[in-house]
Amino acid sequence: MDxxxxxxxxxxxxxxxxLDGVSFAVREGEVFGLxxxxxxxxxxxxxxxxxxxxxxxxxxxxxxxxxAREQAAVRRLIGYVPQDSGVDELGTGRENLTLQGHVQGxxxxxxxxxTNELLELVGITxxxxxxxxxxxxxxxxRLDIALGLVHRPRxxxxxxxxxxxxxxxxxxxxxxxxxxxxxxxxxxxxTTHYLEEADQLADRLxxxxxxxxxxxGTPAExxxxxxxxxxxxxxxxxxxxxxxxxxxxxxxxxxxxLDGRTIVSRVPNGGxxxxxxxxxxxxxxxAVLSVSLSRPSLDDVYLxxxxxxxxxxxxxx
Amino acid sequence: MKTISDTxxxxxxxxxxxxxxxxxxxxxxxxxxxxxxxxxxxxxNVTKLGGFGTASYITFLAxxxxxxxxxxxxxxxxxxxxxxxxxxxxxxFLATPSSRLAIVLSQxxxxxxxxxxxAIIILLVALALGVRVHTGAAGWAVIILAAILVNSAFAGLSxxxxxxxxxxxxxxxxANFIGLPLLFLSTTMIARPQMPDWMxxxxxxxPVDWGVKAAREVVLPGTSWGSVGMYLxxxxxxxxxxxxxxxxxxxxxxxxx
Numbered sequence: 082m083d084x085x086x087x088x089x090x091x092x093x094x095x096x097x098x099x100l101d102g103v104s105f106a107v108r109e110g111e112v113f114g115l116x117x118x119x120x121x122x123x124x125x126x127x128x129x130x131x132x133x134x135x136x137x138x139x140x141x142x143x144x145x146x147x148x149a150r151e152q153a154a155v156r157r158l159i160g161y162v163p164q165d166s167g168v169d170e171l172g173t174g175r176e177n178l179t180l181q182g183h184v185q186g187x188x189x190x191x192x193x194x195x196t197n198e199l200l201e202l203v204g205i206t207x208x209x210x211x212x213x214x215x216x217x218x219x220x221x222x223r224l225d226i227a228l229g230l231v232h233r234p235r236x237x238x239x240x241x242x243x244x245x246x247x248x249x250x251x252x253x254x255x256x257x258x259x260x261x262x263x264x265x266x267x268x269x270x271x272t273t274h275y276l277e278e279a280d281q282l283a284d285r286l287x288x289x290x291x292x293x294x295x296x297x298g299t300p301a302e303x304x305x306x307x308x309x310x311x312x313x314x315x316x317x318x319x320x321x322x323x324x325x326x327x328x329x330x331x332x333x334x335x336x337x338x339l340d341g342r343t344i345v346s347r348v349p350n351g352g353x354x355x356x357x358x359x360x361x362x363x364x365x366x367x368a369v370l371s372v373s374l375s376r377p378s379l380d381d382v383y384l385x386x387x388x389x390x391x392x393x394x395x396x397x398x
Numbered sequence: 399m400k401t402i403s404d405t406x407x408x409x410x411x412x413x414x415x416x417x418x419x420x421x422x423x424x425x426x427x428x429x430x431x432x433x434x435x436x437x438x439x440x441x442x443n444v445t446k447l448g449g450f451g452t453a454s455y456i457t458f459l460a461x462x463x464x465x466x467x468x469x470x471x472x473x474x475x476x477x478x479x480x481x482x483x484x485x486x487x488x489x490x491f492l493a494t495p496s497s498r499l500a501i502v503l504s505q506x507x508x509x510x511x512x513x514x515x516x517a518i519i520i521l522l523v524a525l526a527l528g529v530r531v532h533t534g535a536a537g538w539a540v541i542i543l544a545a546i547l548v549n550s551a552f553a554g555l556s557x558x559x560x561x562x563x564x565x566x567x568x569x570x571x572x573a574n575f576i577g578l579p580l581l582f583l584s585t586t587m588i589a590r591p592q593m594p595d596w597m598x599x600x601x602x603x604x605p606v607d608w609g610v611k612a613a614r615e616v617v618l619p620g621t622s623w624g625s626v627g628m629y630l631x632x633x634x635x636x637x638x639x640x641x642x643x644x645x646x647x648x649x650x651x652x653x654x655x
Contacts, residue, residue, distance in 0.1 A: 131493045134655045156495045167490035171415040183407040184496035186400070212418070228490070 082145065084109040084236050084268035085130065090139035092125055099125040100136065101292030107270055112262050114283030115272040122292040123272035124164060127240050131161040144235045160229030164240040166221060168213050174200065174224050175209045178231060185232035199227040219250035230265060239271040243278060255281050276379040290387040304377040307385055310351030311375045312358060315343045317368035327365045331357050337388060401497040408504035412478065430467040430520050434460060449591035451618045460524035461541050461613035462586040467520060468513035468545035469606050472552030473573040475509035476560030483564055502648050506553045506641060513549035517542045537616035540626055547633035548609035554640025561647040580606045608632050
């Protein structure tokens with residue numbers, strides 16, 4: 082059975098169509114990534130799945146329960162780690178965990194044991210009795226995750242788990258999430274705008290752009306689907322049309338043009354094609370600023386399916 | 399059941415946080431003391447105008463200061479809801495099976511409990527200053543109950559405003575806007591016969607004045623329990639209305655997510 086099924090979700094906030102027909106499915110026990118720039122609709126999707134937001138149309142189920150009709154059942158079975166933490170900064174880590182357990186209907190010895198277990202699991206036992214205000218960003222994020230796990234949920238939602246963390250803390254967090262997926266036998270849905278993170282963590286992922294899923298698959302499948310290496314040719318004077326003609330002539334027909342000056346082509350074997358490409362451009366008298374070759378990355382997948390460069394779009398968002 | 403236990407856990411959280419910043423408790427108490435001690439001394443001869451039912455102005459003033467303090471506290475109670483909304487603490491609860499009603503109720507009950515504790519402290523200070531509650535222990539209970547009800551009634555309103563505006567600046571403006579007018583349009587500081595006619599009429603519809611009258615009635619001789627009961631019932635009814643209003647605005651907030 083699928084742990085999460087999302088079917089044609091739509092949601093509009095005023096002028097903004099946040100979700101424009103999102104559909105995907107997550108299998109039980111997998112780590113599924115929703116990848117896209119800020120504002121693509123990832124968080125809105127998650128907020129719908131955790132029953133915070135009601136969609137305008139479409140349906141979704143989590144752990145076999147409809148998120149609109151069986152909210153109580155869904156809430157018992159999910160853990161939600163929101164983008165903005167939501168911890169009580171004036172309370173200690175332990176107090177936050179205890180309160181979360183109480184509202185989840187736990188108590189007594191069971192809750193105490195679980196609290197200790199989680200503090201240990203996420204590695205903040207030493208800071209358990211300190212006020213959260215004094216925590217580092219990484220510690221606070223680990224507490225967030227522990228809060229989502231108190232009641233042993235079946236499905237865990239991690240909304241941008243590493244945003245705002247320094248690169249070192251991010252790598253640690255990746256290891257933690259992978260470990261959690263195994264030790265707590267969880268299905269995890271995580272959203273991220275880091276391509277690297279999706280590549281590292283997700284068994285499968287969906288790329289979200291402008292409120293829609295544009296493609297879904299394992300990172301390997303998505304990269305393999307591109308068939309070949311990407312050649313980026315950056316032109317000195319933007320003679321894109323001429324350069325495109327030359328490139329097509331040597332079997333490197335342009336796929337996309339970035340910023341009006343960089344042509345992206347895809348060739349079966351980059352190493353072998355590169356000398357031919359360079360000499361053809363040189364022969365035609367086209368001034369080239371740089372040529373680069375890359376094995377397919379999720380960056381390319383993103384570019385290929387959305388027609389937009391991930392980095393630029395994410396910065397713009 | 400879940401609503402009661404969740405409300406309890408949420409109140410405990412807020413109480414704990416308040417204890418961590420004891421400066422707030424001190425600040426919350428300084429203001430009523432200023433009214434009681436300084437203002438009470440400054441205007442002590444005002445009773446000579448007549449109609450106060452006692453020659454001791456501080457005896458006249460003390461029960462009203464308890465109610466006024468409860469009222470002022472209530473106008474600020476929405477700030478704590480805005481803090482929880484801003485820090486996404488409310489959203490965290492909403493994604494759990496936690497009772498929705500408890501999220502709103504805990505704010506109102508916490509506010510009312512704070513008012514009750516302050517009421518007791520103010521009454522103890524008044525006692526030290528020589529104020530005697532004519533009806534004894536029952537009178538103390540009525541004053542504390544009046545404080546709780548006035549506070550709950552306005553806390554419900556404050557929560558509703560917090561949930562609609564979700565902005566601290568707006569909350570501050572509203573609190574200032576209703577605070578002093580409702581105070582002056584009441585018999586908190588002056589006997590009714592000394593008020594201009596139109597103010598006497600306005601005071602009749604002022605819930606702060608309902609609380610003041612109930613509290614003062616038990617302090618001064620010649621207590622009419624019937625009117626005490628009537629004012630407390632009026633306040634209870636208002637509390638029900640504003641709490642319902644707060645709950646309804648919470649649903650509006652949820653729908654806006």
